[in-house]
Amino acid sequence: MRKNWPILVGLLVCTQAFLACSNSVSTFVANETEKPQTTTEEIATVLEEPTEPDTSVQENAISDTASDTTVTVDTVNTDTTTHDAALEDSNELHFILEEDGITSGKMYLNYPADSFLTRFEIGDIVTVAINGYDTLEMPVAESSSDVPIAGFLVAAIKGSDQLVLTAHNAKLASVLGITVENAPIEVSVSMKEKDGYLLGLDIMRNTQYMDTYTESYPDLSVEEFANFREVHTTGMGEHKLYRSSSPIYLYLGRNYYVDSLAQAAGVTTFINLADSESSAYSNKGYETTYYSTQNIIFLGVPPEFFSEIFKVGLVIGFRYMIEHEGPYLVHCTYGMDRTGFMIAVLEALMGATTEEIQDDYAKTFSNYFTVVNGKQVALNEQQIDFFKAVVLRNLKAVYHAEGIDVPDTKPIDWAAATEKYLGKRGMTPEEISALKERLK
Missing domain, CATH: 3.90.190.10 (Protein tyrosine phosphatase superfamily)
Structure with a gap:
């Protein structure tokens, strides 16, 4: 009642x-x-001032109603031939973030998403250690709309030659104080919680x-x-x-x-x-x-x-x-x-x-x-x-x-x-x- x-x-x-x-x-x-x-x-x-709001994840007016707000992560044309240089062990993947991988507030890692997804899956929570800057926990997902506003993610899109460290309505590189002048930077990814974000994915995709x-x-x-x-x-x-x-x-x-x-x-x-x-x-x-x-x-x-x-x-x-x-x-x-x-x-x-x-x-x-x-x-x-x-x-x-x-x-x-x-x-x-x- x-x-x-x-x-x-x-x-x-x-x-x-x-x-x-x-x-x-x-x-x-x-x-x-x-x-x-x-x-x-x-x-x-x-x-x-030089710091402008991130418009790469543009939000649509509600007056449009029922619009699809899924936002996919763009890729950039960088040399993807070096992914074999990424070091692998039983617990972690190690990468080098190059200068040309830092753009528009995102950080692109030259490593095929399909290879990454044999070690981790969409919905896993991983620990991302960015040497000299911060260690963060974030889900593996496909788009920024898979996480709440201000949430971080590793974007892994099947068929892509890159992984993207990014955020929903935020420039993750800027948040961490990382610029092209800081490259190269060591980055490692390890498992934090298997399937730990599956509920979050379901909520962000199906309940709102x-x-x-x-x-x-x-x-x-x-x-x-x-x-x-x-x-x-x-x-x-x-x-x-x-x-x-x-x-x-x-x-x-x-x-x-x-x-x-x-x-x-x-x-x-x-x-x-x-x-x-x-x-x-x-x-x-x-x-x-x-x-x-x-x-x-x-x-x-x-x-x-x-x-x-x-x-x-x-x-x-x-x-x-x-x-x-x-x-x-x-x-x-x-x-x-x-x-x-x-x-x-x-x-x-x-x-x-x-x-x-x-x-x-x-x-x-x-x-x-x-x-x-x-x-x-x-x-x-x-x-x-x-x-x-x-x-x-x-x-x-x-x-x-x-x-x-x-x-x-x-x-x-x-x-x-x-x-x-x-x-x-x-x-x-x-x-x-x-x-x-x-x-x-």
């Missing part, structure tokens, strides 16, 4: 308008696939289907359908921080609900991670929303957590929160990847436990997936655990890229690690204290 829908539904713009703006086609979502928008003036300054109609989610409340909720983790004050899907984007079918729920909660400051100001105004009916009357910063950052543009946007958003009173609401389009990362950072800053960060992050995926034949089929425990692992991996990886290592020993002091991260990103101790004060 459906849960009781709050009286807020009465505040909504008429149902007919909602249905006209909704899309009846179930949509496959391989993470947030809306196209990055133009940013604020401060973020635009970053674009003048959603719909725009409330009827497809009979067991969700209006808040859950809108992916709207207050953040209740340790250290967070009451009625201080909320998160949601977009209050203005029509084609997810959730905007009217979010706008009404935000008004009922008294939200006064919105952090929009998805849109530029002009793209926000282009949404039909924008000027009639509660949202349009409140404090809003339009950051328009892409879901590229390691990129300079995203990290600068994150800090700009935090400074905007310092300058404006709450309650605050953070959103992107789905309220999934970008929102999930920003909220996780704020939860960590305020002293949340690992379990609290994981539970809140995974809730979003339960609110969207999986719709089969017009009805949601709830995620099982293993699928939920997969998404819980994603947020921890992302936080640790992004912090690690800034030189901050988060130990695996529990309990993890997320607040201390996050203060260090924000300090690395240019926030002063006074600013960090002011941000925490806003959220108490």
Whole structure:
């Protein structure tokens, strides 16, 4: 039975308008696939720097719906005659990463994928040791869409003369600080866990289907359908921080609900991670929303957590929160990847436990997936655990890229690690204290 829908539904713009703006086609979502928008003036300054966001894995606008978002990894024309020089033993493969193998943020190893796949299989988790830089664990997969945003992988495509060390929406070589000047570099690959990523592959390829109609989610409340909720983790004050899907984007079918729920909660400051100001105004009916009357910063950052543009946007958003009173609401389009990362950072800053960060992050995926034949089929425990692992991996990886290592020993002091991260990103101790004060 459906849960009781709050009286807020009465505040909504008429149902007919909602249905006209909704899309009846179930949509496959391989993470947030809306196209990055133009940013604020401060973020635009970053674009003048040499480090640009990785556009080799381009995300399509959700308005295209039901589009195939599978992204294959390109190969480059390098000399593939040297693969026999790769040293093999019973436990590892050893390679030399050459200068011409470092391009577009990816690292190409001259070794036939078919030969590699006689030692390892798609769905295995391997340890990749890059001598002098880092040792990473990542799955063997076929495309960047086989892993969540910010995830690393060894791309092994049958018939290819190369293996590719790459990432989803990230330039792995840049993340590790590797340039062509650093070549040649020794690389070794060994087995970490046989078939350890088969569940992840199944989730990324087969479970991420959603719909725009409330009827497809009979067991969700209006808040859950809108992916709207207050953040209740340790250290967070009451009625201080909320998160949601977009209050203005029509084609997810959730905007009217979010706008009404935000008004009922008294939200006064919105952090929009998805849109530029002009793209926000282009949404039909924008000027009639509660949202349009409140404090809003339009950051328009892409879901590229390691990129300079995203990290600068994150800090700009935090400074905007310092300058404006709450309650605050953070959103992107789905309220999934970008929102999930920003909220996780704020939860960590305020002293949340690992379990609290994981539970809140995974809730979003339960609110969207999986719709089969017009009805949601709830995620099982293993699928939920997969998404819980994603947020921890992302936080640790992004912090690690800034030189901050988060130990695996529990309990993890997320607040201390996050203060260090924000300090690395240019926030002063006074600013960090002011941000925490806003959220108490």
